[in-house]
Structure formats: C-alpha cells, structure tokens
Amino acid sequence: MDLESFHRRSIDDPEQFWGEQAALIDWHAPHRKVLDCSKPPFTRWFVGGQTNLCHNAVDRHLATLAESAALHFVSTETGEQRSLSFAELHREVVRMAAIMRSQGVGRGDRVLVYMPMIPEAVFAMLACARLGAIHSVVFGGFASRSLASRIDDARPRLIVSADAGSRVGKLIAYKPLLDEAIRIASHAPEKVLMVDRGLAPIERVQGRDLDYAELREQHLDTDVPVTWLESNEVSYTLYTSGTTGTPKGVQRDVGGYAVALAASMKYIFCGNPGEAYFSSSDIGWVVGHSYIVYGPLIAGMATVLYEGTPLRPDAGILWELVERFKVTVMFSAPTAIRVLKKQDPAYLTRHDTSSLRALFLAGEPLDEPTAKWISEGLGRPVIDNYWQTETGWPILTVAHGVEKTPTRFGSPGKPMYGYDVRLLHEETGEEVGPNEKGVVAIVPPLPPGCMQTIWGDDERFVETYFTSVPGKMVYSTFDWGIRDNDGYYFILGRTDDVINVAGHRLGTREIEESISSHPAVAECAVVGVADQLKGQVAMAFAVLKDPAAAVPTEQARLALEGEIMRTVDRQLGAVARPSRVHFVTLLPKTRSGKVVRRAIQALCERRDAGDLTTLEDPSALEQVRKAVGA
Numbered sequence: 001m002d003l004e005s006f007h008r009r010s011i012d013d014p015e016q017f018w019g020e021q022a023a024l025i026d027w028h029a030p031h032r033k034v035l036d037c038s039k040p041p042f043t044r045w046f047v048g049g050q051t052n053l054c055h056n057a058v059d060r061h062l063a064t065l066a067e068s069a070a071l072h073f074v075s076t077e078t079g080e081q082r083s084l085s086f087a088e089l090h091r092e093v094v095r096m097a098a099i100m101r102s103q104g105v106g107r108g109d110r111v112l113v114y115m116p117m118i119p120e121a122v123f124a125m126l127a128c129a130r131l132g133a134i135h136s137v138v139f140g141g142f143a144s145r146s147l148a149s150r151i152d153d154a155r156p157r158l159i160v161s162a163d164a165g166s167r168v169g170k171l172i173a174y175k176p177l178l179d180e181a182i183r184i185a186s187h188a189p190e191k192v193l194m195v196d197r198g199l200a201p202i203e204r205v206q207g208r209d210l211d212y213a214e215l216r217e218q219h220l221d222t223d224v225p226v227t228w229l230e231s232n233e234v235s236y237t238l239y240t241s242g243t244t245g246t247p248k249g250v251q252r253d254v255g256g257y258a259v260a261l262a263a264s265m266k267y268i269f270c271g272n273p274g275e276a277y278f279s280s281s282d283i284g285w286v287v288g289h290s291y292i293v294y295g296p297l298i299a300g301m302a303t304v305l306y307e308g309t310p311l312r313p314d315a316g317i318l319w320e321l322v323e324r325f326k327v328t329v330m331f332s333a334p335t336a337i338r339v340l341k342k343q344d345p346a347y348l349t350r351h352d353t354s355s356l357r358a359l360f361l362a363g364e365p366l367d368e369p370t371a372k373w374i375s376e377g378l379g380r381p382v383i384d385n386y387w388q389t390e391t392g393w394p395i396l397t398v399a400h401g402v403e404k405t406p407t408r409f410g411s412p413g414k415p416m417y418g419y420d421v422r423l424l425h426e427e428t429g430e431e432v433g434p435n436e437k438g439v440v441a442i443v444p445p446l447p448p449g450c451m452q453t454i455w456g457d458d459e460r461f462v463e464t465y466f467t468s469v470p471g472k473m474v475y476s477t478f479d480w481g482i483r484d485n486d487g488y489y490f491i492l493g494r495t496d497d498v499i500n501v502a503g504h505r506l507g508t509r510e511i512e513e514s515i516s517s518h519p520a521v522a523e524c525a526v527v528g529v530a531d532q533l534k535g536q537v538a539m540a541f542a543v544l545k546d547p548a549a550a551v552p553t554e555q556a557r558l559a560l561e562g563e564i565m566r567t568v569d570r571q572l573g574a575v576a577r578p579s580r581v582h583f584v585t586l587l588p589k590t591r592s593g594k595v596v597r598r599a600i601q602a603l604c605e606r607r608d609a610g611d612l613t614t615l616e617d618p619s620a621l622e623q624v625r626k627a628v629g630a
C-alpha cells in the first residue's frame with residue numbers, strides 16, 4: 001500500500017485502523033472500544049483492554065527469544081560491558097520489581113528514576129511497568145533545582161538512583177545532588193534505592209536509603225507477576241520544558257503507547273526480532289523511553305545501552321558498536337553527527353557497518369550538509385524524523401515499512417499514519433497553502449502513544465496545547481512549518497521561547513529564573529542563538545542590581561559571568577549553562593513590559609531586529625547590539 005492511502009485510512013477510520021494495529025501486542029483482555037474521544041481534546045485508546053508494557057517488552061519474548069540478546073550495555077567511561085538475554089533481563093526486572101514491592105511500591109505509585117545509563121536504570125523502568133507503578137525518569141545531567149521541581153510535581157514514593165555517572169571522563173556524583181534536591185523539595189520520598197557502582201562514596205541517610213545489591217540478594221528468587229492494567233492507566237510521566245519556569249509532566253498511557261511503539265517499529269524503523277537496535281540518546285529523554293527501552297524490546301530486538309560520547313576513545317566508537325553488535329537500526333541526533341563530521345572521515349569506514357539498514361536522526365533540524373555527509377559516508381538511508389516528548393513517536397518522517405518513499409534533504413518527510421497534520425495561519429487559524437509558513441498543528445484525536453494530559457493538570461494541558469490557534473481546538477506543536485508542492489514538510493523553528501541545544505529541549509524561563517537567583521542579578525533575558533555545532537546555544541543578558549559596584553573591571557566582569565554560569569550548572573545542570581552572560585543596564589522591552597526576545601535573538605544572529613516601534617526605550621536594544629558586536 002502507498003503511504004498516502006495508509007495515512008488516509010488511519011485518519012478516515014481510526015477505529016478500524018488502530019483496531020488492527022492492536023494485534024501487534026499481547027493483551028490480557030481485549031478492548032471494548034478502540035477509541036473514546038467523547039470529551040475532546042482528551043482521548044482514550046483501547047478502552048477496557050488490559051495489558052502491560054513489561055509483559056510486552058520482556059515476558060512475551062521468553063517463549064521464542066529467551067536466549068536471544070535483549071540488552072547490550074557498554075560504558076566507554078568505566079570500561080564496563082555486559083550483555084543480557086531476554087531470560088536474564090526478565091530475572092533482573094523481576095528482582096527489581098520484588099525490591100520495589102517490598103518497599104510498598106504498587107499500582108499508581110510514582111517512582112522517580114535519577115540514573116546514569118546503566119542496566120539498573122532499565123530494570124527500574126521495566127519493574128515499575130510490571131507493578132503498574134508510574135516511573136518518572138529525570139535526565140542524569142540535570143542538577144538539584146531541576147530535580148527538586150520534578151520531585152515536587154511527581155511526589156514519588158521511591159527514588160532510584162546511583163552513586164555516579166561519568167561524562168567525558170569526568171565523574172558526576174549523583175547522591176549529593178539528589179540529597180540537595182530532596183532537601184529543597186517540599187515532598188520527601190519515603191525511600192531512596194541506591195545502586196552502588198563503586199565510583200563515588202555514598203553517604204547513607206539512615207532509615208531512608210537502601211542498598212540495591214543487598215536487597216537484590218534477598219530477592220533472587222522472589223516471583224512478581226505482571227499487574228494487568230487497563231489500557232488508559234498511566235505508565236509514566238516525563239518532564240519537558242515549556243514557556244513557564246514549571247516543567248510539564250507529559251503523561252502517557254499503557255496500551256496506546258505499546259501499540260504505537262510496536263507499529264512504529266514495524267512501519268517506520270523496520271526492526272525485526274533477534275536484531276540489534278542502537279539509539280545513542282539517554283533514558284532521561286523521550287527518545288530513550290521510546291527507542292532505547294520500550295520500542296526495541298517490544299519488537300524483540302536487543303537494545304544497546306551506551307554510556308559514553310561519540311568521540312571517546314575515538315571518533316569511530318559509534319560505528320564500532322554497530323559492528324560489535326551487528327546493529328541493523330540506529331538512532332542518533334544531528335549534533336552527534338556534526339561532531340563526527342569535524343573528525344577524520346576515515347573513522348566512518350574503519351568498521352564494518354554493513355549490518356546497518358538505516359540511520360534515524362531526530363530532536364533538532366537536520367541540515368543538508370550533515371545529512372549528505374553521513375548518508376554518503378555510510379552508504380545507507382539517513383532518515384530524519386520530527387516529533388516531540390508530547391507525541392512519543394514520529395509525527396513526520398518516511399515509513400519504509402509501508403512504502404519506500406524517497407527522502408528529501410532538509411525535510412523530515414510527510415505526516416505519519418494517525419496524525420492529521422495541518423499548517424495553520426498563526427492569527428486567522430486558517431490552513432495555509434503549499435510553500436506558505438504556518439504553525440504545525442494536529443487535529444484531534446491524537447493517535448495512540450501521544451500524551452494523555454499534563455500530570456495532575458488537565459486544565460493546563462488544554463490551555464497550553466489546544467487554545468493557541470484561534471477558533472480551533474487543535475493541538476499546537478509550537479513549531480513553524482512549511483509544505484512543498486509534493487507534500488514534504490520542513491520545520492522552521494519554534495513559535496515559543498523553547499530552545500533546543502544539541503537536541504535537548506530547554507525552557508528559557510527556567511534558565512532565567514536560575515540566573516535571577518544570583519544575588520547580584522536584578523533581571524535577565526535568555527534567548528536561543530544559532531550555533532553551527534549544537535543547533536542553538538543559550539545566550540543571557542543580565543541587568544545587575546548595582547552595575548558599577550558589581551563589575552568595575554573586566555576581571556570582575558569575567559568573574560561574575562563565571563559565577564552566574566556556575567549557579568546555572570549547580571541548579572539546573574551543565575546542559576542549561578548559557579554560552580555567554582552579557583551585562584546590560586536595561587533589557588529591551590515593549591511599552592507593556594514584555595521582553596522582546598525575538599529582537600534580541602535576531603541581533604545575536606546578525607539579523608534584522610524587525611519592527612522596533614513598540615519598544616519602551618530603543619537604547620536597550622543598542623546595548624544588546626554592542627554587547628554581541630552586531
């Protein structure tokens with residue numbers, strides 16, 4: 001079937017279409033109704049059906065793939081390597097579930113996972129799924145303040161963590177960051193389960209902190225059956241940045257997510273049982289949830305869990321892993337490829353990558369030179385795919401499992417089955433024509449796998465995503481897009497103040513709040529500025545409470561800039577650190593007091609700042625211009 005008819009069918013008759021896809025996973029009890037969208041924009045999929053993500057990712061394969069590889073863990077940071085078959089993965093997940101259950105964790109309880117890329121993190125996620133507990137994985141690169149706000153929102157009963165992670169040879173001790181986060185959070189978890197890798201000392205809090213190895217010994221043979229869940233129960237929450245300082249807990253279901261992932265593995269990624277899948281993302285991001293943990297395992301594939309960077313021990317490491325595990329499907333981000341592009345191209349051919357069928361790239365725009373370089377170097381299709389934490393799986397791409405649609409440089413592709421994608425005029429809400437810029441929107445019902453709501457805040461879910469296009473209840477992606485005459489979409493950047501650094505989504509508001517917490521700062525503005533390597537970097541402009549006293553000399557200025565960067569490092573993590581902090585005496589604002597971030601951003605990128613007639617004081621923009629040397 002061609003992609004267009006496949007897509008058409010999914011939109012015209014979603015019940016029939018998704019009813020068929022439901023057969024891709026195991027159900028304990030069948031659904032009564034495929035789709036319930038009686039309370040728009042809320043959507044319930046496979047109503048009444050009972051299933052379990054852990055069963056579908058692990059137990060289901062024991063009959064046919066028990067001895068087949070399920071997880072290959074490699075750390076080029078510590079030199080560890082470990083492979084587990086589905087039978088071994090099953091045993092470890094059951095043990096982890098037994099430990100959690102012994103601490104009172106059950107259906108509906110939240111478990112926060114703050115861990116590096118180690119097998120125990122995957123065990124913890126799957127163990128939660130097994131018990132019907134809701135996991136909330138927080139990216140290990142985030143620091144205390146980011147972690148504390150997520151603890152307060154998720155209110156976990158248990159936190160699972162480890163002594164340390166490592167990045168580019170630098171040890172990051174997690175326990176002190178976690179202890180500090182728990183100290184500043186208002187919610188206190190009952191227990192903290194610590195995995196000790198022997199990398200950093202763990203200071204135990206008596207009565208609260210538990211040792212994983214010790215408890216694992218006690219539960220070597222404890223059986224924990226799968227808890228069957230109604231399809232619309234909550235599987236996990238994953239926090240993502242928006243335009244306010246408070247992160248949003250993207251909430252996902254069980255059955256819809258499992259079906260969506262199984263379908264994407266079949267139609268988009270084309271992975272087969274017994275093969276290996278390698279995604280170089282992190283479990284703290286949505287790609288890690290969908291395409292390190294659940295997607296590949298549901299498809300019966302071995303997943304490669306990699307703690308390390310693309311350049312260590314050398315720029316051939318990603319391809320070496322492809323060779324070592326005979327990876328057939330690989331997923332990475334454009335930034336990683338741009339990093340490799342600066343190295344000797346011989347690294348690309350030093351290893352046997354002939355097992356690879358395709359390389360998928362996502363998370364940020366894929367520029368044409370990078371796409372060309374890697375597809376020519378590998379001699380394999382390079383497939384861009386566009387989606388968001390909110391959707392859980394690709395919105396725009398090509399689906400070679402349906403039809404071998406050619407890809408087009410600069411475009412992630414066409415709408416995927418299930419997504420009724422429209423490009424709408426920002427002010428009128430009307431559909432724009434080919435080659436006209438509009439907001440990328442999705443007409444509900446959102447397909448299976450997409451977010452159900454914002455954790456604990458249905459109103460914010462509706463307000464945030466479904467009210468921004470005038471006169472229409474449609475889901476806004478907050479991305480600009482354009483469609484060519486052949487139906488290929490191109491993504492042109494965000495419509496809001498969210499920025500994207502090396503594929504990591506960050507809210508400028510969160511960074512501004514962190515900078516403003518520095519005692520010398522009165523107010524500040526953060527914008528995303530185009531960067532050749534990382535796509536974007538954060539650039540900050542701060543007004544000091546007492547400019548003359550704080551930065552009397554160049555040396556003092558540099559010292560304060562460094563101090564502010566360290567404040568952000570400490571509170572949010574190094575990913576959020578601005579590349580520069582410029583000091584100005586005034587922020588450019590409209591007469592109504594709104595900081596004109598787009599004009600600041602334009603100047604930073606040496607573009608025209610646009611209409612300045614609404615500015616309160618044009619000299620503020622002059623200061624920005626001078627600061628960045630525009």
Ligand code: AMP
Nearest residue numbers: 362363364365385386387388389491505
């Ligand atoms: P996240 O939720 O962190 O995955 O970030 C999602 C955002 O990243 C999207 O709204 C886009 O702005 C951007 N993005 C993701 N994938 C792509 C892509 N393939 N091309 C362009 N932008 C992308």
